[in-house]
Amino acid sequence: MCSASNPEQPPPQKDNHLLSLPEDIVLSCLARVPRNCNLNLTHVSKTLRTFVSSPELNRLRSLLPKSSLYVCFYEINDNATWTHRWLTLEKTTTEYRLVLFPCQHCPFMDRSLAASVGSEIYFLWKHLRYPSDLWILDTRSGKLSLGPSMKAVLRSEAVGVIDGKIYVMGFDRFEDLDEKIQGQEKVPPRKWYNNTYNIAASLERKIYMVKAGGISVYNPREGEGERMVRMVSKRLAESNPREGRRKEKLDEAVSWVCVVENVLYACYCSSGLMWFDTKLNVWRRVVSRYAEEACHFGEQQAVAEYEGKLAVFEFVNHDLVNNTESVKMFLFSFHTVGEKILGTIEWSGIVATVPYGSQFLHCSGM
Structure with missing residues (x-):
């Protein structure tokens, strides 16, 4: 019992x-x-x-969905001063729109590289200066704060993040920014975009700098230190299966690069929208009937990852009466089928109207 x-x-x-x-x-x-x-x-x-x-x-x-997106426009006034406008993407039931995001002005925002860091956007002076300046924009409050000054002269040409550390490309090498910012938390950026000739992105704990005819890859885990490994850009020609596969040199200029769901995409001059196969170290063309319509080489565009998709912005429809132009967004979704990636425009439309002559400066998804 x-x-x-x-x-x-x-x-x-x-x-x-x-x-x-x-x-x-x-x-x-x-x-x-x-x-x-x-x-x-x-x-x-x-x-x-x-x-x-x-x-x-x-x-x-870094793998969580990027549900916020911020775009910075600039225009040159008659008195040779700069006006900046920040807009953020809002989603309604059936469409999208860019709405004004009030924030403080960074003293050299038009001459800086930008990397989104959590809910913050970091701006790093990209020209020779000592000490190098670092500004931080908190997108939750719109407040801008001056970060700690760098301890060394940096000619910032590109940035990337590996394992929570920010690396700055200068004078043909990457320097560990973590050693130059003491007490400042660094976390992987959601998206990196800049309007310089050196275009880079972080992928699989490496930094890829894409240029015409070649790619520079930085991997600190393999003891490469400040040295960068360079390789010739090639594309994989997938023609008749009986002919087999052949690699062709991809000696073309590139407009932009963007990482979407751990895949590196780029817009090339003639080849159009491509994705990088990290297993074979070659570029493959995205299979899409819409890529040529949305991704134009030579025309200024802003790109970012948004909710697991590629958002591409461009200017259209100059209104001569009001002296304005419209901003159109293409939202690409990608699907992997075998060894191919298919791209489809899930949504496209006008998301904002800005003064004529405006230019894209920064675009960050987070």
């Missing part, structure tokens, strides 16, 4: 602490916690401190 339980004895406590869960679940939960809470989390326990500083946490955060 079972003895009756003691009513005064408290029931056994169940261990429902976060850290009692498997490590991958804990990291998945922490990836959804705002990065500005990291400092508080490190004070909870040594275990949480280890999780917060884990490169895996940064990787998981």
Whole structure:
């Protein structure tokens, strides 16, 4: 006969602490916690401190959907001054639109590289200056703050992020910005875009700088230090299967690059919209009847990843009466079929009207 339980004895406590869960679940939960809470989390326990500083946490955060997008326009006034306008993309039931995002003006925003970092956008002076300036725009508040000055002269030509560290390309080498910004948290950018001739993006813990006829790849894990590995850009000609595959040199200029769901895309002069096969180190053409319509080489466009898709912006329809022009957006969705990637325009339409003569300056998805 079972003895009756003691009513005064408290029931056994169940261990429902976060850290009692498997490590991958804990990291998945922490990836959804705002990065500005990291400092508080490190004070909870040594275990949480280890999780917060884990490169895996940064990787998981970088894979989360990019549900926000910001575009910066600029125009030159009659008195040779610059006017900047920031707009953010809003989604309605059936369409999209760019709405004004009020924020402070960065002193050299028109001459800087930009990288989105969580909910913040970092602006780094891209010309020779000492000390090099770093400004940070908080998209939650619209406030702009001056970051710590660099300890060395940087001629910033491109930037990338690997394992939560920001790397700056200058004088044909990458320098670890982490060593130059003490006490400043660095996390992977959602998207990197700039209007310079050197176009780069971070992919698979490497930095790819794409130029006409070649690609420079930086991988600090393999002990390459400040050296960059260069390779000739090639495209994989997929013609008649009986003829087999052949590699052709891709000696063309490129307009822009963008990483969407861990795939590197680029717009080339003649080849059009391409994606980079990291297994074979070759460019493949995106199979799409709409790519030629949306991706134009030589015409200024802004691109970013948005909700797992490629957003491409361009200027259309100059209104002579009001002296304005429209901004059109193409939203590409991609699907992998075998060894091919198919691209489809999921949505296209006018998202904003801006003064005529405006130009794209920065475009960041986060």
